[in-house]
Amino acid sequence: MGDGSGDGTRESQLVHTLVRLADTLVDTYDVVEVLQTLVENCVSLVDAQAGGIILSDQGRPLEVIASTSEETRLVELIQLSAGGGPCVDCITSGVVVSVPDIATLPDRWPLFRERAEQGGFAAVHAVPLRxxxxxxxxxxxxxxxxxxxxxxxxxVVQGLADVATISILQERSLRESELAREQLQHALQSRIVIEQAKGVVAFQLDVGVEEAFTLLRDHARSHGERLSDVAARVVARELDV
Known part of the structure; x- marks a missing residue:
């Protein structure tokens, strides 16, 4: 896998991805947008079908902060609800959890296995953000x-997981734990508003939630606005996309 077909070799694609992510890490960067861009590029770089990021905020419940499809989000949410699964176990153990064939899993994670197979997924690789x-x-x-x-x-996945960690904390966050907590909390709160906005747009335009999310992102990018700000205005009925 990752044979370098397409617009260039995987190495050049990875360099392009890292440069693009580095450009977004400025004082006013949107954590949710950075992580969404990162997971989308990760999926492309390793020839996967989907990806997602789960965040933990120092004792608070785990939250899905980014996902490339609604099916991915649902598979991760079922793990949070059940309190177990490869992605959750990756966080609780702090080590990589790789499942080459979900169908052969024992009865350890029955809800995850059922929902993953329903979503069309057969393998998963989870890496901790440390x-x-x-x-x-x-x-x-x-x-x-x-x-x-x-x-x-x-x-490649490990490297992008490290970039995700850096995008959350940055150097100043590593020195100031209070700022780190505030950034994580802001990211989680922003994702709640974004999910609400996806529902509003999906209902108003009679489209799927994934298309609704694309419309929100396109509007934010074309107007130079933060995704979370656009979502908040949509929820408040101050903006139609």
């Missing part, structure tokens, strides 16, 4: 066919 011994969440990648991830692809 900062100085603290686990902030996990980057999770899904495939539609059984797959044992090769070392090079695993390294």
């Amino acid at each position: 900062s100085r011994g603290t686990i902030l969440g996990s980057l999770n990648v899904f495939w539609s066919a059984p797959l044992r991830l090769d070392p090079e692809s695993a390294a």
